[in-house]
Amino acid sequence: MSEPWLMLTSYLANITDVNSKVDLNHNISIGDLIGQVDLSKFYRYMGSLTTPDCNQAVVWTLFHEPIQVHKSLLQRFPKETKLSNNYRPVQPLNGRHITASPATPRPPGHLWCYDDHCDFTPSLWPELPHSHCSGENQSPIDIDTQSVLEDKHLSSFKFTNFDNKHAIKSITNKGHTVECILEHDLVEVSGGGLEHVYSTLQFHFHWGTESTNSVGSEHTVDSKRYPMELHIVNKRKDLTLDEAVQTPDGLAVLGFFIKPPLSTKSASDSIPAETAAPTSSPASKMDAWKKLTLYLSAIRNISSEVEFTDEISIDDLLGNVNRESYFRYSGSLTTPMCNEAVVWTVFKESVTVDHHLMKMFPKNAGYHNVFRPRQSLHSRKVYTTAAATVPGTTLFYLLLSCIGALIS
Structure with a gap:
């Protein structure tokens, strides 16, 4: 798993200037970078681009399992690019719903319950994935x-x-x-x-x-x-x-x-x-x-x-x-x-x-x-x-x- 990321991060030293770019001479696929992440476990919501103009035109899919990358390789990104904290603050959900694939694990007590503090009360148990209720x-x-x-x-x-x-x-x-x-x-x-x-x-x-x-x-x-x-x-x-x-x-x-x-x-x-x-x-x-x-x-x-x-x-x-x-x-x-x-x-x-x-x-x-x-x-x-x-x-x-x- 480290080899594709080792090759990818080796190019960071060559793009220290804004708008600079360099051609990749290694054969690296997106699949190589994702590795063994279970792609059946993910969350889904309707959102936007996270950079200006922040167009609300995105179907977001966030995978439950993280990609495993050695810490030393992750540290190359801020060290070589001189960029840090390059993420947008969390935005309000504003009534939007987040859904999850059937294979995604849920926090205990969150998905179903006996009263009204969860997504599925007893009358809705039949709607749960793979339910026999x-x-x-x-x-x-x-x-x-x-x-x-x-x-x-x-x-x-x-x-x-x-x-x-x-x-x-x-x-x-x-x-x-x-x-x-x-x-x-x-x-x-x-x-x-x-x-x-x-x-x-x-x-x-x-x-x-x-x-x-x-x-x-x-x-x-x-x-x-x-x-x-x-x-x-x-x-x-x-x-x-x-x-x-x-x-x-x-x-x-x-x-x-x-x-x-x-x-x-x-x-x-x-x-x-x-x-x-x-x-x-x-x-x-x-x-x-x-x-x-x-x-x-x-x-x-x-x-x-x-x-x-x-x-x-x-x-x-x-x-x-x-x-x-x-x-x-x-x-x-x-x-x-x-x-x-x-x-x-x-x-x-x-x-x-x-x-x-x-x-x-x-x-x-x-x-x-x-x-x-x-x-x-x-x-x-x-x-x-x-x-x-x-x-x-x-x-x-x-x-x-x-x-x-x-x-x-």
Whole structure:
């Protein structure tokens, strides 16, 4: 790459006078000077010449990648020509739009978002390049418990290394969620009616605001939205990630609702019928959540990431939540590009977390209401685990207690 620029800059000593020129005796092409710059990544806007008369007749293309030239060669330009700072000051945009080619990387959180501070809000996600967000198998959805279908093939899960206290590698602020990245090929999920073994990649959170009455779950049950939702993302072990997002069952996501503990136990908190809406896990381990949320102040900047050093397992965060009772449907990722590659499992029982710990997520991340609006179910079906049978002895004593209550 230095050779063409070495030859080009060698002529600068011969054009020190204004309007002087010299013929090139070397074979140098524009391609030689550009080198390995990726020409598919560029920005575009309507503008002008940058020297008088500054005619507004230019379609500008600015390439994202710079040309790599040795510093000593760049220094030859001002040294030999005796010219310096020969650039025009930045001009106002004045309502003009700057576009980018599909291959151009975007700053985190700038291209798409959940509110109105970016170019593409959820209603415009389908317009993103390579987007699948207008498909008919989109997530999240509302789970209508009156229309779910029982499926006896929805068996118990096998969670491998969910109890490993060193599985969490790092925690990062993605600009639209807080994500915990797991050690490679350590944690796995199988069973539960899944036809493959899945490697657990990461888990992340969706939330509303810092308000006590805030809601922020993505899925809803009978139109009820919960304060937060935890997603554990798993990829088929036999596929690469690029292959998985193009395969209908390439990903398996486990969704857990999160809500604060109730001050008093009501009838609605008893063990639900198999198609009932989620209740709270009676024994989530709050110490694990306290340790996890302490990291949030260290990742307030978008794209910041810190190593996770505390001994916390996924089991610690889930506590005693019932993992035998859940809903199942086929859907998509809930962020662009919304690939319809997800086998969704939404657990009926919610994880219990103190409200002051939940509000640490929006408080430290600096953004709120990070959940996608629910999508149409279209012709899809939502399935549920089979109703649990009551053992004969238990049923006998339940009947006795009911009879006793009636007599008294």
